[in-house]
Amino acid sequence: MGRGTTLFLKAAVIVIGLPVLALCIFIVPQIAGFAAELYPEHSYLKVLVAADLYASAVPFYYALYQAFKLLGYIDRNEAFSELSVRALTTIKYCAIAISGLIAAGMPIYFLMADKDDAPGLVAIGLIIIFASLVIAVFAAVLQRLLQQAIELKSENDLTV
Known part of the structure; x- marks a missing residue:
């Protein structure tokens, strides 16, 4: 793969x-405030919603960092290395963490959607969970294929 492609x-x-950074800066506080407005007797919902959404952004950015590192390994012709396998493993676990965090917050989002009569809020949460799980499965498949390729390469190196 050429340097232009990885660039x-x-x-x-x-x-x-x-866009996720923009969402974290501008939209998450509004969503958290909206939760507090819907349930003024439960003011802690503002903190819970914000904490859940910000907590799910942390593994997202760590997975992006690992993807950036993986592309760096490809640039240095180290694509078939344990470092790449580790990066894919981390991406897989980050995707699972995102799904878990959003799923943990789904009861709150369901209450918000039920009170405001906005079922799209729950649908967005389910789409994020599904997309994260798809990414986790894809990373797991790539990880397994890369691990097998590394093992095959080491066997060939020992044979020759």
């Missing part, structure tokens, strides 16, 4: 992170 993918990783 494009590195730029794509950065571009993927920017």
